[in-house]
Amino acid sequence: MTGVPTGWRNVLPHLDYDLPDDLPPQSSLSGGVKVNLPLELLRQSRSRAGTVEIPGEVLDQYRRYRPTSLWHARDFGEAVGARVPIYVKYEGANISGSHKLNTALAQAYYYRRAGVQEVVTGTGAGQWGTAIAAACAVFGLRCTVFMVGDSLRRKPYRGTIMRLLGATVHSSPSGLTEVAAGAREGASGNSLALAIGEAVEYAATRDRTAFVIGSGETYSILHQTVIGTEAIEQLAARHAEVDAVIGCVGAGSNFGGIAMPFFADAAEGAGPAPLLLAAESSTTPKLTRGVYAYDRTDATGFGPREAMYTVGSEFAIPPAHAAGLRFHGTAKLLSAMRHRDQIAATAVGQVEAMDAARLFAVHENVVPAPESGHALAAAARVATSGVSDREAHHVARRGILVCLSGHGYLDLAAYEEHLTERLRDESPDDDLIKLATTALSAVPIEGGHLRVP
Incomplete structure (x- = not known):
C-alpha cells in the first residue's frame, strides 16, 4: 500500500523554455480586485523546485481520502477488446465526487x-x-x-x-x-x-x-500531481508498466495531475515518457481544432490574457452533458507543452463517451462522470485501433493508465438520455471557430503566427 505524497511534483524545472508571459486585460473594474492571488500560489506558478512541500493542514485533509484506488480494469478491457491492460486511477471517492x-x-x-x-x-x-x-x-x-x-x-x-x-x-x-x-x-x-x-x-x-x-492555473495543476505521483508508486508495486497515460481535459487539471509526474520522471532519466493523451469533448475541440493564441480566461476580460489553445472565448459552445469539458481554452502550461508536441490530444463525442462510461459501469461497478467517459473512450481507442494526432499514430504496447476523474451519480440525466437514444453529438463548424478566433493576438513563437492543430 502506497502512502500519501508529502510534496507536489513540479514539471516547470523540466521544461527547456519559459511559459509565455500574460498580456494585460482588455477590460478593467472600477473598484479593482480587492484581494490578489496569495503570494505562495504565485510562487508555485513560477517555482523551479522539483517538489513543493504540501502544508501539514492540507496533508491531514488529504489523508481522509488518499491514496485513491488504482486497479486493473480487466472486465472493461475485455469488453472493449483491449490488447493491453487498462489501469484506472479513481478520484471520485471524496465528498466532491472528483479530483477537484x-x-x-x-x-x-x-x-x-x-x-x-x-x-x-x-x-x-x-x-x-x-x-x-x-x-x-x-x-x-x-x-x-x-x-x-x-x-x-x-x-x-x-x-x-x-x-x-x-x-x-x-x-x-x-x-x-x-x-x-x-x-x-x-x-x-x-x-x-x-x-x-x-x-x-x-x-x-x-x-x-x-x-x-x-483548473487552468499552473498552481492548480501542481496540486493535482498527487494523482500521478501515487499512480507511479502503485503501478510499481504491481510491477506494471504503461506506455500511455490518459485524462479528459476541460482546462486540464486532472490530465495535468496524472500526466506531469510521468513527464518529470522521464526528464529525470527514469526512461522514455509514455504517451500523454488529452481527451477533450468534440463540442469544444480546442487542442485538436483550436488555435494557439492569447485569449481571455473568462467572459469579462477583467483578467490577464493567457497563451492557450482555444476555440475563442466568444465561441458559442454547443450543449453537452460533459459540462466540465466545455471551457473554451486549455491551461497555458498544457498549451505550451501541446505546442511543442510534448502531449497529444484527441476529441471524443458524447455518444462515444457515454458508451464507454456505460460499459465501465456494467463491468467495473463504478458509474463514471460523463467527463471521465471521454478518457475511457480514448483509452479504448488506444488499446485497440489507436489514435492519430497530427503526424503520429499511437497504439499502446504495454499498458494504459486512465484518470477516472469523478463519479457520475449526479449525472443520471445524461445516462437516461443515453439509454433512450436521445443524445446527439454537436461538433462545431470550422468557420465558426475561425470567426471566434480571428481577432486573437498571436503567441510570439514560430514567427508570431497562430498555430492551428
Missing part, C-alpha cells in the same frame, strides 16, 4: 492565510463548486458559487450539496452582474466562461473576498 478537492483544499488553506474571508468561483459540471464549498467548510471561509445554468438545471442536486456545505449558489446568468446582463441571448446558459466572469465581477465588489479558479 485536491486543489480546493490547498487553495482554501492559502487564501485563509492571506486574510480572505469569502471566496467566489464559477463552476460548470459542479464538481469544482462542490469541492471549494467543502474546502471552505473545512477552513472556515464563506463560499459563493456561480454555476452554469444549463448544467444546474440538468443536475440540481449539485446545488443542493453545495448549499448543504454552506455555500451560496447562483445559476449563471444570474442577473446579479453586468457581464450577465450583457451576455448574448441563447448561448449564455451554457457558458463556463460567463459563470467565471460573473464570479470575477462579483468578487471584485466585495471586501476581503477573492475569486478562485479550479
